[in-house]
Amino acid sequence: MKKIWELFKTFAKIGAFTFGGGYAMLSLLQREIVDKHKWATEEELLDYYAIAQCTPGVIAINTATFVGAKRAGIAGGICATLGVLLPSIVIITVIAAFINHFLEYEIVQHILGGIRVAVAVLIINSVITMSKKSVVDIICAAIAVVSFVLSLVFSVSPILIVIAAGALGLILRRGGAKS
Amino acid sequence: MILQTFAALAYEFFKTGLFSIGGGLATVPFLREMAVKYPWFSPDMLSDMIAVSESTPGPIGVNMATYAGFTAGYSAGGLPMGILGGVIATLSLAAPSIIIILLLSGVYQKFKSNPLVENAFYAVRPAVTGMIAAVAVTLIEAALLTDAFTPVISELMRLVSMKAVILFILLAAAMNIKPLKKLHPIIFIVFAGVCGAVFAM
Structure with a gap:
């Protein structure tokens, strides 16, 4: 029971400070899930993101369910997800019900201007931390660079990139090389 | 009537x-379809809903579901129905994820040490890292550039928000020096929000 409450609380905190899509959650996940609670390793987090991207549903929800399920089974998955949903439900309801023209307040724009900068710096730091675990050799470095370019310049679907990379991994390491 | 709306x-x-x-933005086409099919909200309101969802805490896709559900419920039965509508829409959005991921999670835990799975993820991990780096680039653009974008170098200085660049460098430094880098990401986010308000970014 304590485990499940802990999951709910942690994911509510993460949901309340996620600005943007599921990727913006990454630095919060690294800090809370990997560093603080040790509910998953950095590698597992990367795997969750890979799977979350190729399966139906919003990435943030998929990742929350994944972490919760690993920690405390079905109840854990459900409660972690409810946790990440809660701040959205409360905040959006209040805004939709009581604050007309929310975005027309100048101060809101300024605060967001500042937050966007923090989110950008945080995600760069996350990428650096992640690359230490994921880019273990020159082949990985090449895969990372190619995926970066395909995604940024050519807007290739993440699903295609993940599937292609997975196939490449199977071919390159067939019959051996366990790490 | 209200039950029909909720269903x-x-x-x-x-x-x-x-x-x-x-x-989260993958949900937009579905919302557009709803705007046409139901009297819940107009396609015009949709762009507002997206903007608010991007600007408030919480994952964008989740925010949009709450917002759309609230609007639909509200138009059918006022505030209490709006609140209920938001909750129903958000939980319904999450339900398929929860079911699918719970199934997959068992499979993943069971097979993650399988050599074949390990070999596949060996290459998938750097690919995901590369994709997230690509997202980082778009976030940097959104954070540092002012609205109008024309790719002319002489114009570049005018386009870049100097205040944002200074904050960017400050935060990047803070996150990489010893005593400060242990601070929680939430502290950096709040600090940046305060800076934005104080310095009118």
Whole structure:
């Protein structure tokens, strides 16, 4: 029971400070899930993101369910997800019900201007931390660079990139090389 | 009448959760379809809903579901129905994810030490890292550039928000020097929000 409450609380905190899509959650996940609670390793987090991207549903929800399920089974998955949903439900309801023209307040724009900068710096730091675990050799470095370019310049679907990379991994390491 | 609206909301958002793959903005086409099919909100309101969802705490896709559900419920029965509508839409959006991921999670835990799975993820991990780096680039653009974008170098200085650049460097430094880098990301986010308000960014 304590485990499940802990999951709910942690994911509510993460949901309340996620600005943007599921990727913006990454630095919060690294800090809370990997560093603080040790509910998953950095590698597992990367795997969750890979799977979350190729399966139906919003990435943030998929990742929350994944972490919760690993920690405390079905109840854990459900409660972690409810946790990440809660701040959205409360905040959006209040805004939709009581604050007309929310975005027309100048101060809101300024605060967001500042937050966007923090989110950008945080995600760069996350990428650096992640690359230490994921880019273990020159082949990985090449895969990372190619995926970066395909995604940024050519807007290739993440699903295609993940599937292609997975196939490449199977071919390159067939019959051996366990790490 | 109100029950019909709720049933339709639950059905539409379950469908959205089941068929939208990827980030939060993947749900937008489904919302557009709803705007046409139901009297809940107009396509015009949709752009406002997206903007608010991007600017408030919480994952974008989740925010949009709450917002759309609230608007639908509100138009059918006022504030209490709006609140209920938001909750129904959000839970319906999450339901397919929860079911699918719970199934997959068992499979993943069981097979993650399998050599074949390990070999596949060996290459998938750097690919995901590369993709997230690509997202980082778009976030940097959004954070540092002012609205109008023309790719002319002489114009570049005018386009870049100097205040944002200074804050960017400050935060980047803070996150990489010893005593400060242990601070929680939430502290950096709040600090940046305060800076934005104080310095009118």
